[in-house]
Each structure stands twice: as C-alpha cells, then as structure tokens.
Amino acid sequence: MPHGFAPASIPSPSRPGPLAVTAISQRLKDCFASLKDPRVERSQLHQLCDILTIAILSMIAGGMGWEDMELYGLSKLPWLSTFLLLSNGIPSPDTFRRVFERINPKQFEQCFETWVRLLVNDLGIEVIAIDGKGVNGSYDRESGKKALHLVSAWATSHRLVLAQAKVQDKSNEITAIPALLELLDIAGCIVTLDAMGTQKTIAAQIQQAHADYILSLKANHPTLFAQVDTWFKTAQMTATLPDPREHKTEAGHHRIETRTVWTIPIHSLPPLHGANEWSGLQTIVIVERTRRLWNKTTHEIQFYLSSLPSDSPRIAAAIRQHWGIENSLHWVLDVSFAEDACRVRSMHAPHNLALLRRFALNSLNREDSSKRSLRQKSKRAAISGEASSGGLRYVSHLNKVAIAVPFN
Numbered sequence: 482m483p484h485g486f487a488p489a490s491i492p493s494p495s496r497p498g499p500l501a502v503t504a505i506s507q508r509l510k511d512c513f514a515s516l517k518d519p520r521v522e523r524s525q526l527h528q529l530c531d532i533l534t535i536a537i538l539s540m541i542a543g544g545m546g547w548e549d550m551e552l553y554g555l556s557k558l559p560w561l562s563t564f565l566l567l568s569n570g571i572p573s574p575d576t577f578r579r580v581f582e583r584i585n586p587k588q589f590e591q592c593f594e595t596w597v598r599l600l601v602n603d604l605g606i607e608v609i610a611i612d613g614k615g616v617n618g619s620y621d622r623e624s625g626k627k628a629l630h631l632v633s634a635w636a637t638s639h640r641l642v643l644a645q646a647k648v649q650d651k652s653n654e655i656t657a658i659p660a661l662l663e664l665l666d667i668a669g670c671i672v673t674l675d676a677m678g679t680q681k682t683i684a685a686q687i688q689q690a691h692a693d694y695i696l697s698l699k700a701n702h703p704t705l706f707a708q709v710d711t712w713f714k715t716a717q718m719t720a721t722l723p724d725p726r727e728h729k730t731e732a733g734h735h736r737i738e739t740r741t742v743w744t745i746p747i748h749s750l751p752p753l754h755g756a757n758e759w760s761g762l763q764t765i766v767i768v769e770r771t772r773r774l775w776n777k778t779t780h781e782i783q784f785y786l787s788s789l790p791s792d793s794p795r796i797a798a799a800i801r802q803h804w805g806i807e808n809s810l811h812w813v814l815d816v817s818f819a820e821d822a823c824r825v826r827s828m829h830a831p832h833n834l835a836l837l838r839r840f841a842l843n844s845l846n847r848e849d850s851s852k853r854s855l856r857q858k859s860k861r862a863a864i865s866g867e868a869s870s871g872g873l874r875y876v877s878h879l880n881k882v883a884i885a886v887p888f889n
Contacts, residue, residue, distance in 0.1 A: 509530065509533075509534055509596075510530050511595075512592050512595045512596045512599075513529070513530055513533055513592050515588065515591060515592065515595075516529065516533075516584065516585075516588050516589060516591075516592050517585060517588060519580065519583035519584055519585070520579075520580065520583070526568075526569045526572075526576075527567075527568075527569055527572045527576060528565070528566050528568075529580070530565075531565045531566055531567055531572075532572055532576070532577060532580050534565060535550055535553060535554045535561065535565075535571070535572070536550050536577060536581070536837055537837060537840045537841065537844075538553060538557075538862075539552075539553035539554070540818075540837045540838055540840065540841035541840075541841045541844050541845060541859060541862050542859060542862040542863035543856075543859045543860060543862070543863050545818075545819060545823065546574075546823070546825060546834075547574035547575070547577040547578045548574045550572075550574070550577045551571055551572065551573060551574050551577065553863075554571035554572070555571050558570075558571060578827075578830065581829070581830045581833045581834065582827055582828040582829055582830045583828065583829065584829060584833050585829070586647065586829050586832040586833055586836070589832075589833055589836055590644070590645065590646075590664075590836060593644070593645075593836055593839065593840065594643075594644050594664060596840070597641065597642070597643055597644070597843070606636045606638070606639060606643075606670060607638065607669075607670060607671060607795070607799075608636075608637045608638065608670065608671045608673060608798075608799045608802045608803075609634050609635065609636060609637070609643065609665070609667060609670050609671070609672050609673070610634075610635045610637050610672075610673045610674075610802065610803045610805060610806040611632060611633070611634050611635070611658060611661065611662075611672060611673070611674050611678060611806075612632070612633065612635070612674075612675055612806045612807070612811070613630055613631065613632040613633075613648060613654045613657070613677070614630070614631055614633065614810075614811045614814070615628045615629065615630045615631075615821075616628055616629040616630070616631065616820055616821065616823070616831055616835055617821040618820075618821050618822055618823045618824045618825075618826070619823070619824075619825065619826045619831035620826065621826045626826065629647065629831045629832060629835065630647070630648040630654075631645050631646070631647055631648065631832075631835055632645065632646050632647075632648060632654050632657040632658060632661050633645045633661075633806070633810060633839075634661055634664075634665055635805065635806040635809075635810050637802035637803070637805040637806070638802065639846075640805070640809055640846040641843050641846060641847070642810065642839040642842060642843055643665060644661055644664045644665055645661070645835070645836070645839065646658075646660045646661040646664070647832060653677070654677045654678065655677060655678070655680055655683075658674070658677075658678045658680075658683055659682070659683060659686055662683070662686055662687065662690065666690075667687065667690050667691075667692040668690060668691040668692055669691065669692065670692045670693075671692070671693045671694070671695060671789070671795060671799045672687050672692055672693070672694050672695075673694070673695045673696075673799055673800065673802070673803040674694070674695075674696050674697065675697050676696075676697045676698070676699040676701055677701075678696065679696040679697055679698060679699070679701070679702065679786065681755075681758050681759055681760070683696075684696065684759050684760050684761070684762070684786070684788070685760040687760075687788075688760040688761040688788060689760075693761075693787070693788045693789050694761075694786075694787065694788050695766065695785050695786070695787045695789070695796065695799055695800060695803075696785060696786045696787070697783065697784075697785055698765075698784040698785055698786050699784075704754040704755075705753060705754050705755065705756075706784065708751070708753055708754060709750075709753070709765055709767075709784050710784070712750055712751065713767055713782070713784075722743065723743065723745070723749075725741045725742055725743050726742045726743060726744045726791075726796070726797060727740070727741070727742040727797040728740070728741045728742075735774065735775060736772050736773060736774045737772070737773045738770060738771070738772045738773075739770070739771045740768060740769070740770050740797075740801075741768070741769040742766065742767070742768050742769075742796070742797045742800070743766070743767040743768075744764050744765075744766050744787075744791040744792070744793070744796055745764065745765045745766075745767065745791060746763065746764055746790075746791040747762060747763060747764065747765065750765060753765075759786060760788070761788035762786055762787075762788060763787065763788055763789060763790050763791065764786075764787040764788075764789055764790065764791040764793075764796070765784065765785070765786065765787075766784065766785035766786075766787055766796055766800065767782065767783075767784055767785075768782070768783045768784075768785070768797075768800060769781075769782050770782075770783070785800065810842070813842065813855060814838060814842070817855050817856050817859070818838045818841070818842070820835070820838060841859075842855075845858050845859060
C-alpha cells in the first residue's frame with residue numbers, strides 16, 4: 482500500500498513544522514486588512530474575514546460555488562469555531578453570493594498579491610510565463626455580456642500564480658499585460674510571452690524593469706517574421722546553418738518529441754526590419770519540434786525574439802518551461818476546478834471566484850507532504866476529520882507562511 486496518505490511524520494530540523502492555526506488566521510486577516518467590506522454596517526451579520534476564509538478553504542476542498550461554501554462551513558463548524566468568530570453561525574449561500582458579487586476585484590487582487598509575496602520573496606523565481614485565459618462560462622447572452630478574460634503571471638518552476646489582470650471590455654491582452662507587469666517585481670527574471678504579447682512597448686517595459694524577455698515571433702509581425710523565416714530556410718538549403726545550441730529527444734505522454742534549438746546573434750543575420758526598435762534585442766531563437774505519436778507525426782518551427790545573449794544556457798529551458806502555464810495552470814483550472822463550466826456571471830462574482838481558485842491552486846501546489854495529484858489532495862482536504870488538528874495543516878516555506886490543504 483502506498484504511503485502517500487500515511488500520517489505526517491515529525492518534521493526534520495531542516496524543514497519548518499506546522500504553524501499554529503491562530504497565527505495563520507491572523508496572517509490571513511493581515512492580508513485581507515485592506516479589503517473594503519461592500520456591505521452596509523447594519524447587514525454585517527458575519528465577519529468579512531470569516532466569509533473569505535471559509536470560501537478559500539471550500540475551494541481548496543473542491544467546492545465550486547455558494548452552496549458548497551455553506552456545506553463546507555457546516556461540515557467543519559466545530560473546527561472553524563476554534564479560530565473564526567462565527568458569531569451568527571455559517572453564512573448562507575445567498576450571503577456568500579452577495580459578498581462576492583460586490584467585493585472590489587482590484588482590492589481583492591491586491592490582497593492576493595500580498596499573500597503571494599509571503600511565498601515568493603525568497604524562492605529565487607527565474608522564469609515568469611504570462612498568458613491569458615477566458616472564463617468561458619461567465620458570458621451572459623441575454624445581457625450581451627462577454628466571457629471574462631484574465632491574464633496571469635505564472636512562476637514556472639514553483640507552480641505559483643503570481644498575479645492576474647482582467648482584460649477590459651472591447652480590449653485585448655496587449656493592454657492587460659503592461660498592467661500585470663507593473664504589479665510584479667521582475668528584476669533578474671526571464672519573462673516569456675506568446676505572440677499577442679510580442680510588442681515593442683512591452684519589450685521596453687521588461688527591460689526597464691531590469692529583466693529579460695523571450696517573445697514568440699509569428700505572422701502578426703509579418704515583415705520581421707518573413708525575414709527570419711527566409712534566412713532559416715536558405716541556411717538549411719545551403720548547409721550554412723550553425724550548430725544548434727541544443728538537440729534533445731524525450732519520450733512521455735505517449736509521444737516522442739525531438740527538439741532542436743538554434744540561438745543566432747542579431748549581428749550574424751542580415752539587417753532585420755525594425756530590429757533597433759526592440760529594446761535590448763540580442764538573439765533570434767529558432768526551435769524545431771518533431772512529435773511522433775502513435776497515429777501521426779507533427780513538425781513545426783517556431784521563432785522567438787530574446788534580450789538574452791545567444792550563448793545563454795537559459796534560453797532553451799525557459800522556452801520549454803513556458804508551456805507550464807498551459808499545462809499546470811489553464812488545464813488544471815478547467816479540469817480540476819471546472820472553471821469553464823462555472824455559470825456564475827453576476828456583477829463581480831466571476832472575477833472574484835477566479836481569484837479564489839488561484840488561492841486554492843497555489844495552496845495545493847505548495848503542500849508537498851504527500852506525492853499525490855492536485856485532485857487527490859483536494860479530496861483529502863474535504864474528507865479529513867477534525868480529530869487531531871481540526872482538519873487543517875499549515876506549512877511554512879522558507880520562513881514565509883503558505884496556507885496549505887486541510888489534512889489530519
């Protein structure tokens with residue numbers, strides 16, 4: 482029998498042990514201190530921090546909406562009462578709904594960022610992937626409301642959502658990415674972006690923040706793309722292509738993938754259209770991928786612009802890590818948290834629920850006491866009893882507090 486669900490052993494001296502529930506509760510209150518209560522004073526039967534804490538814990542335990550929040554609170558009432566006020570019991574589903582409909586999402590995002598800073602200050606984050614995702618179930622056809630679209634910053638190696646920004650109506654990710662970058666301290670990091678974010682102003686902003694970039698180059702910059710594409714094809718045909726920086730074959734997920742990466746310094750290429758307008762541009766990166774599946778073989782060539790020098794050993798790894806935002810964030814939100822299936826769409830509720838899911842995702846990713854999937858950790862959070870520690874285990878990482886999953 483696997484030991485993944487065995488009771489936690491006594492922490493070793495090198496790893497901090499669980500923190501007191503009261504200390505964690507106070508830390509959460511500190512994170513939410515700047516959040517304005519949207520309710521009038523006479524209707525505040527439940528503390529705002531109690532509502533937020535139950536909502537986050539419910540999401541960690543697999544909750545999807547307002548009824549699940551109430552059910553979680555009722556199921557864990559004896560334990561929740563040990564560190565929450567709950568002077569009027571567990572809030573009703575309508576109370577949860579009304580609060581999250583009216584909470585200012587920007588203020589809630591600031592609370593999220595405050596909490597994340599407790600996790601990331603000493604982690605040494607190197608690669609930050611930025612990409613957008615729609616909350617497809619949040620559209621409302623009758624009122625003409627489009628689905629909410631959010632741009633997230635993802636710490637690839639640590640599997641943490643660092644921040645998110647909403648794409649405004651009648652706009653796109655190009656306007657949201659600069660706002661997201663302003664929220665982050667990216668100095669010394671590599672920022673990776675898909676083609677939508679390959680903009681000269683965004684490259685300049687990243688450089689001004691003392692960070693480097695790797696930007697996907699596609700046909701939305703037709704002249705520059707055509708020049709690089711023509712040079713690469715000519716170099717292949719004339720056998721003048723330099724040796725690749727990396728050539729690797731890997732097998733997994735029922736496929737065999739071969740990747741070849743060339744990093745070409747700008748001065749080795751013919752004059753490129755507008756190259757001097759890209760702040761700090763040093764390297765053109767070419768990645769050739771061949772995937773052999775059981776029923777077909779795919780082949781693609783992708784170009785990138787980078788401010789890193791061509792001999793940097795970090796380029797190939799950073800490009801590879803960028804896909805983590807699709808696999809470990811967007812896919813997980815849709816499959817494990819059923820984000821796209823959620824039909825909550827009134828007022829600010831879709832935006833605030835999306836933030837709750839990211840609270841939960843970060844918490845589950847930072848809980849490493851068992852080698853189990855995210856979904857299994859979430860299930861155990863829901864079914865664990867209150868006999869020993871009230872059902873909640875908190876873990877501190879690098880002297881920074883992270884709320885983790887409810888475990889015995």
